[in-house]
Amino acid sequence: MEIFNSVFTWFMKKRIHQIELFMKYPNEVQEEWFEQLICGAENTEWGKKYGYKSILTLHDFKERVPIQTYDTLKPYIERMLKGEQNVLWPSEIRWFAKSSGTTSDRSKFIPVSEEALEECHFKGGKDLLTIYFNNQPNSRMFTGKILTLGGSFQVSELNADTSFGDLSAVLMKNLPLWAELHRTPDMDIALLEDFEEKIEKMAHATIGVNVTSLSGVPTWNILLFKRILEITGKKTCWKYGPTLKCISMAR
Template identity: 75%
Template sequence: MTIINSVATWLMKKRIHQIELFMKYPNEVQDEWFNQLINNAQDTEWGRKHHYRSINTLADFKQHVPLQNYDTLKPYIERMLKGEQNVLWPSEIRWFAKSSGTTSDRSKFIPVSEEALEECHFKGGKDMLTIYCNNRPDALLFTGKSLTLGGSHQIGQLNTDISFGDLSAVIMKNLPLWAEFYRTPDLTIALLENFEEKIEKMAHATKNVNVTCISGVPTWNLLLFKRLLEITGKNNLLEIWPNLELYFHGAVNFTPYREQFKKLIPKDDMYYLETYNASEGFFGIQDREEPGDMLLMLDYGIFYEFLPLERLNDENPETLTLDEVELDKNYALIISTNAGLWRYMIGDTVKFTSLNPYRIQITGRTRHYINAFGEEVIIDNAERALAEACRQTEAVIRDYTAAPIYFTDSKCGGHEWIIEFERKPDEFERFIDLLDETLRKVNSDYDAKRFKDMALRRPQVHAVPENTFVKWMKLRGKLGGQHKVPRLANNREYVDSILSMINQKDLTVC
């Protein structure tokens, strides 16, 4: 295995030269991909409709193709789900990544082409290893196995030709043989739909395996780790996997989890590497050991545009290319991809921490949201759930905000709501249950994480006194005008601030 490790790390490092090329010539690489994408799609239905044969410049592209989102592409995707081909992309689309819903859909289905798998997702996976091996020349990663804990969605069939699933499941189902050899557990366990059963079987299947690398969303990984310690009686993961050296993480902010991971993996040189991978594409990899930003990957079959956040609501907003962006400004991410997403606004916002090379940080979403555990609760979800809870309990809400409750050693995460009622519900506990139940109905990711309280527990709701939000906004210097109460936040800044104000004034909170 040591010889194999040496050969594998040598092969991985050969890719570094190509990465250095796009770091040195970013605009040229992006121009090449722009032309290739346009040329490949010119005879698709979308390409004919938007006159791709007459597109010679980016200005032409912007003129012919307006900005898109899932709702605008949904009619095309629905036809593709039924098996129609050459709609958005010329090659056959047989796979769709099932992701969290938009404002109108409980779930969305993102097309995954063969090119997207090979040139984007698989390439990103290999580059994660490449960058790590380049940063750690003494790495022994390939002397053991990589444990990947994916999502809870099993592969499903819409018809005999079309399959869908969580992106991690789609990737695992299509992995090349060499990659499958180095991962654990086998697919019969990794692709289990029942997440509780999967955690149990993964813990038993991997407790005696030489695991050197872990990847996955921190929320899920913590559940697996705690179960492993329970069944083995060990104190930490190094007593189970003494050669563990690397953890790939993404999807949610790692900061709230960092201390818990340090306790579970008490190793000074444990390497944590952040990635930016979504159903729509693979975008960034942390290329330096110090956390904080990620290298924007420019040769994955994706052409990038960036919309300044202050222009988000303009009627015809003007996007920027890489050579036009500035440091420390928030941009909505716009992508055109080798799976047929055209000028697609994925909903994430980023800022650049470096322009040579281009490195980014994820700063949030284009809308208020809570995504501390991968649940992606947006305002539309919250409004619908609150409306239903109010309807059934005859309550009237004046103002509200909500934030995550982070994991502790003894409790799973949750959401904490602060609500000021005009008229309180006739049954307060029933109101909370209805809020929770409706959120589960309208948001599939929230529902998955609420399953048996494994990742999210029942919401905690505070009913606060009259004028609480007015007093809080006044304290912040944001009373009146166009200032609004922030409805959802992915951190506890607002919730803790309000609770602190209430406690200082000795007001009643229930």
């Protein structure tokens, strides 16, 4: 673990220069990504509909592509949920992040491509760690396990090759190997659908684990910590000004 922590710290610091360039040239970075996205989607059904091949500038895009809402995209997404490909994006779409519900619909289903996972979610996490390790060079975060508490997912009834669920569950199911090796608890517990069962099993599974970092919805993590304190009978303490206060969660 110590070796991994050292190697990972070095690797993360190597990216700080690129992050600094992004901050220095934000407009150029945005223009480059705009071109990549337009070129990437030009042969999809959506790209052909709006002539992406001949879009050269942001002005072209704004003039040609109307502002969209989820309702206008919903028919396309429903087809993708059934397994149809190359509709909005060229790479295979097998995962959908499901929202908890809105005023316009019970839930929204957001297509999650491999590029979205790698270039947005995972790279965003790496950049966060890069900035953290740059500011805290002596951190020992990766000398232990990462405790992750997320949601759940299920296979779509419309297509056996398509799954949807909480974004946290989608990310966990697609984690790179290095991240999965340093995560706790086991995936069969972390992705349980019944929340109370999940909290109970996670509490028992992680009591004896050396956890050095946390990931997940903060309010969910608090419930997990309370349950761990109840099981162990230990106290939790915090400092408020010069005063140290402790409470026991023992039954």
